[in-house]
Amino acid sequence: MSTTSAPDQEKNEGVRRPGELNARELARWGWRQLTSMRTALILLLLLALAAVPGSLIPQDGVDSLKADQWREAHTTLTPIYEKLGLFNVYSTPWFAAIYLLLMVSLVGCIIPRCLVYARAMRAQPPATPAKLTRLPDSTTYVTDEEPAEVLAAARKQLRGYRIRKDDDGESVSAEKGYLREAGNLIFHMSLIIVLVAFATGSLFGYKGGVIVLVGEEYGFANELSQYDDFKSGSLFAPEDLDDFSFKIDDFKAEWLSTGAGAGTARGFNSKIRYTAGSSDEKTYDLRVNHPLTIGSTDVFLLAHGYAPVITVRDGEGNVAYSGPTIFLPQSQNLLSFGVVKAPYASPEEIGFQGLFYPFEGTVDGEPVNLMGDIGDGSHAMLSLQGFRGDLNLDAGPQSVYALDTSKANMMSPDETGKAFNLRLGETAELPDGLGSVSFDDVQQWNRVQISKSPGKEWALLGVSLALVGLLGSLFIRSRRVWVRARRVDGRTLVEIAALDRSGGGDTAAVVTGLAETLRGARTQEEKDV
């Protein structure tokens, strides 16, 4: 960042009141202020501060369900938060304002500094200051050597330094660590690459989730209508969806039965078959941490669960509902919740909601799910609450995972008001001759996330370059060293001084080290002679 301080307003003399600026001066003053180091620093800290609310308030873009729940729970704060955009902090204008100002400040600093650096690369080290001993780190000693000899030895010692060519004949001016500033510039320019790549990703990218049943007859084709949920950047167009489709042939999880992790699963593996565009069908083992890349789209395995196959027959004996029904897991052991809707059953609409126990065991008379591994299915149980009457489907779109029971009546297998508990292969009769419900089979499903983040390679390149630049700017020591030797009272007075230009360098050690070597070299020569 530029270290330019406030402008010289004193120069603007005239009849105007003090401090008064014309438009051009104001713009210049504003630009200088914006590109000053202090402003950049404050903007950086402001950016950190502005990112805080988004991590504490549920965000629509991160977890919309949580955000909705929060809205319902806090009715007074919600309108205020909505106005401030606190549910979408990272896309609000005020958040954008901070990072755009930071970017402008960055560019405004970097360009002039690049020019300065380009000049400095060709420039000579500065002339030796007149009073070396005034520098914070300096030393002097007296010797009988000729000044020219001392200077020659110093030049030899200062290997790796750039040495001023047209020196004054009685001193050496040396500088090193030019790459430090290059690292610094690379770091800041790389940040711009990262920001642009990230912005590209959020504008043109998308991320969608879909639950796909395992089996030959099911599958997914990459079209907008097939997604369960879909989020995309504002410049995304449906044509950007890559053309591919896939089926999940098989899904396996390895359930642990012993040890501290008993009851949990690992080693999830989906065997999928996919076709991209017009190419041949290929297979892939989709696993957690091992996404499938098709073109520029990535496919990830995120979750799995069970889909009991349920058939509902109505009072006239017709099949009113049939098929695998996706139940959503409520806990790690895959105790799952799901809903069945049979609106065309006659004489009355029929609906069910309830739990699926992959491995049920009875504890104190209550059904408890013991683990997520269904095994041979002999312990699987479906426990459904039945409803009859109006399922309120005319009121508007409903989630397939929720049953509106506001206009329906509960029905039970008997007078006790219990749920319909079904084992695999069992059928229960509904009361009053309304029909029957049967639990025929269990299938599995996978939740797959499909996403495209254009510019991700650029972001990675940018951030890697930034790291390289950062290392250079932090660890390359930049310093200037001067040695002056001249005749004083018939002997040679040697002055050595160094200036640290990187902050954190120990120039005192450099000065004493150089002085010792120069004196030591001479003592050594004396011995040799």
Place this chain on the structure above:
Amino acid sequence: MSDHTWGVLSNQAITAAGVVYFLALLCALVEWSAWQSRARAAVAEKELVGAGAPADEADAPTNPAAAVREQRAALFGRLSLLLTAIAVACHLVALVGRGMAADPNRVPWGNMYEFTISGSFVVAAAYVALHRRLKLSWMAPWVLGFTVVVLMLAVVGLYEPVAPLTEALNSYWLVIHVIAAIIATGGFTLGGIASVTYLLKARFPDAALLARVPDLDNLDRVSYRIHAFAFPVWTFGVLISGPIWAHEAWGSYWNWDPKEVWAFITWVVYAGYLHARATAGWKGKKAAIVALIGLATLWFNFIGINYFSSTSQHSYAAPAAPAVVELTEGASR
């Protein structure tokens, strides 16, 4: 050795390390108190001699009793360092044992307890490693006190039995990403200790209690050098390996997940620290304060986010009945 024996060994080694750290802390405190009494004596002497006579602390004390005291202080200093080194070795055994106790064997940072003992190990080990290079002996009571307290909290409050990794954590990025986070956390903590000391010394320049502490320039330089080491490591951990792993496991490289946001906040604040050190008017005190704000955000991210935010994919404090249990849930940090 069976997994169980390794687990028991790990627990015993952590206890042993805690005890030895505490003994090292006592030795370090003895050394500090010797310096303190010397500083008091120097002040008293100065007052006796009267203003004008410089009390040169570096001068060897002239009376023999003081010389003995001096020697004893140095002895306790060396003893403290030796004990610290032994404790660090025990600490390492505990970490190895923890990794060997898991089936299959794994890196010992799969949950909060393990991350905490690994992080405090880095603090103590870095102190021993940098002891000579950066002349850190003055830091002993701080580092040891910190490590003892953190180990106690970890054992009492965070202990969890050894369990296999959840699927999402089962990746070689766990090794790379978390090791970077642990090293940077340890480094920032050590740097933060230097910054706190800087602020104390700046506020109470003549306090006898701080006699053992080097001068302000030295403290500032030590603090900067440690931070300058930790910052690129943090950059790598949070902005390179983290997003790569997030992309592999969650499907997008940056999710604005609370843990990510706070890691970014920490990064920005420490970037601010590095800039502040080069800005007129921000050098010294203000820069040290910025560094400490960075440390606060770092620790808040580690501890706080797990409790305050349930939307974080890094937070696996198991909220009751989530809508959909993801395979990627159940991670540690």
